Amino acid sequence: MNSSIVISQSDGRPMYLQIMEQIKQKVAVGEWAPGEEIPSIRMMSVALRVSVITVKRAYLELEREGVIFTQHGKGSIVAKDPGLGPRLYDQEFEEHMEQVVRIGSLLGLSEQQIAFRLTETAIRLNEAQQNDAVSSDEDLAKETL
Amino acid sequence: MTDLAVQFTGVTKQYKHFTLQNVNLELATGSIMGFVGANGAGKSTTIRILMGLIHQDSGAVKVLGHDMPADQAAAKRDIGFVSEDMRLYGPATVAWHMEFIRSIYPQWDKLYAEDLLRRFDIKKEQKVKGLSHGQRVKAALLLALARRPRLLVLDEPTTGLDPVARREVLAELTAVLADENRTILFSSHNTLDVEQISDQITFIDRGSIIDSANKEIFLDGWRRLRLMLPPNTPLPQLPGVVEVGGSNRLPVLTISHFDPAMVAACQQAGASVQAVDPMTLEEIFVVNVQNRREKAIA
Numbered sequence: 001m002n003s004s005i006v007i008s009q010s011d012g013r014p015m016y017l018q019i020m021e022q023i024k025q026k027v028a029v030g031e032w033a034p035g036e037e038i039p040s041i042r043m044m045s046v047a048l049r050v051s052v053i054t055v056k057r058a059y060l061e062l063e064r065e066g067v068i069f070t071q072h073g074k075g076s077i078v079a080k081d082p083g084l085g086p087r088l089y090d091q092e093f094e095e096h097m098e099q100v101v102r103i104g105s106l107l108g109l110s111e112q113q114i115a116f117r118l119t120e121t122a123i124r125l126n127e128a129q130q131n132d133a134v135s136s137d138e139d140l141a142k143e144t145l
Numbered sequence: 146m147t148d149l150a151v152q153f154t155g156v157t158k159q160y161k162h163f164t165l166q167n168v169n170l171e172l173a174t175g176s177i178m179g180f181v182g183a184n185g186a187g188k189s190t191t192i193r194i195l196m197g198l199i200h201q202d203s204g205a206v207k208v209l210g211h212d213m214p215a216d217q218a219a220a221k222r223d224i225g226f227v228s229e230d231m232r233l234y235g236p237a238t239v240a241w242h243m244e245f246i247r248s249i250y251p252q253w254d255k256l257y258a259e260d261l262l263r264r265f266d267i268k269k270e271q272k273v274k275g276l277s278h279g280q281r282v283k284a285a286l287l288l289a290l291a292r293r294p295r296l297l298v299l300d301e302p303t304t305g306l307d308p309v310a311r312r313e314v315l316a317e318l319t320a321v322l323a324d325e326n327r328t329i330l331f332s333s334h335n336t337l338d339v340e341q342i343s344d345q346i347t348f349i350d351r352g353s354i355i356d357s358a359n360k361e362i363f364l365d366g367w368r369r370l371r372l373m374l375p376p377n378t379p380l381p382q383l384p385g386v387v388e389v390g391g392s393n394r395l396p397v398l399t400i401s402h403f404d405p406a407m408v409a410a411c412q413q414a415g416a417s418v419q420a421v422d423p424m425t426l427e428e429i430f431v432v433n434v435q436n437r438r439e440k441a442i443a
Contacts, residue, residue: 009337014364014423042323049312049319051177053344057361105373105417 005048015050019058027067032078038068040075148174149207150296150328151195156204158190165190165352168204172345174295175325177318179339179360180332181426182349183434188332189228191349192300195330196226209296222250225289227282228300235274239267239284243291250292258291265313279310286314290321297321299331303338315342336427340364346426350434351441367429368403371419372396372411381414383407387436399424399432 005022007015026032038044041059045052059076062068066083070076104114153170165187172178182188193199194206197217206213211220233242239262247253262269265283267276276284282302289297302318303311319342321327333339339346340360347357356363374380374394383400391397400407408418424432 007341009341012423015341016361042325046320046323049316049342051319051342051344051360052322053176053359053361102419106419 005044007048007050015054016058016061019044019048019050019055020062023058023062024067027078027082034078034080034082036078038076038078150174150209151178151330152205152207153191153195154205154207156191156194156201156206158194158199158201163187163190163352165194165201168354170347170354170357172328172330174328175322176344177322177329177331177342178345178347179343180330180347180349181334181336181339181430182332183334186349187352188349189300190352192228192298192330192332195298196224197221223295225292225294225297226300227285227289227298227302229304231285233273233281233285233288236272238270238272239276239287240269242273242284242288243269246288246292252293254291254293257293258287261287261290261317264317265310279306282306283310283314286317290317293327295327297327297329297331299329301333302331303333303335311338318342336425336430340426348430348433350437355433355437364423364426364429366402367424368400369420369422369424369428370398370400370407370411371422372398372416373419374416378415381411381416383410388432395419401433 004026005019007018011018023032023038027034032038039047041052041055045055048055059068059070063070063076066079068076068082069079100118101114104117109117149171151170151172153168156165156168158165163185168187168191170191180188180191190199194201195208195213197214197220200214208220209223211217213220243258247255265280265287267280267284267287271280273281273284282305286299286302289299297318299318303314306314315338318329318331321329343360345358346360346363348355358366371391372381372395374396376394380389380396380398383398385400385402386398387401388399389396390399403421408421411418
């Protein structure tokens, strides 16, 4: 049934994170629909051959993130509005930021310097966009002339 | 109050060349405890005391509410025990053993036993002396499982099994826990197995329990920090550093009680934190034991 979740022992991440990620994907692609009942912690633990405590932790964190909802004595369901789209982007954003900071400090940049470079990049991208807009306005003006 | 299947309080056992010192253990009903330690650390001694096979010099042992060793006959009705050195009768068949156990334990589950034969790929007409090591281990496990005991005590259940047999055994053990009134304690030096299926991890070394904790909390406490220090900067002083490796400028710290605030502390001390890596149980095990041995020599 639900053993379509695969735990990899060569994946460096803790098992609970692997379970969380794969449940989120199931929800994101709609395999597990909002409001749908999902396997109990013990059922999931048997299916995945991992300890109850690991599955419990994955479920707790998923609940904290609003992906699933657990009713006492009734089991868990997928949240009515798991809102995974924006949240997955948010997570990706966070990961990229961490990468920027890590590489920045490898280059010997201070926190302020990293922040400054980031602002600079934002301004540069913004200007480039505006220039594009302006130049297309100019093109338009030329054409009309 | 949590319901405890096993409770050791200040248990001590002295031998000429080995002492089990002040062992305190608690195993909650409905969970699996993995018992980890090097060879000769005291795993089997602890398990034998739990089973009433040897008697502690001092301290209290309670198993399923029974005092051990005084009340061991009553306790054993509900304990299934499999150890490496457990012998089945060579000339007798697996079926004979099943019938023998069934005659002693009224709660023997015949359907489950047949099911296990199929899943473990054992022919019950076969004589024990004709079985491979893996099949013998699985047969012994079958005899314990089909009694549906409330507590399973397994000494090295996956040692010497091929990958397929190991997987079958682990699957069966986690399946037992689908019933939350049942409990498992197993010892192993296969840290991958312990990491995968235990709720609680207990580390034993040289006759003492070093750590006994919820697996998630335990694994979360251990981290490897890779730092980069500016020239001539001293290493930041952090609590719980078990090992310092790497080089002067690129030190690697192994920490036993990690706290995210340590990252900020490192940065304040002028170091940049390159990575905070989680560790596998195997890595933790090795660092832990080596560190203690070095201390003992020093």
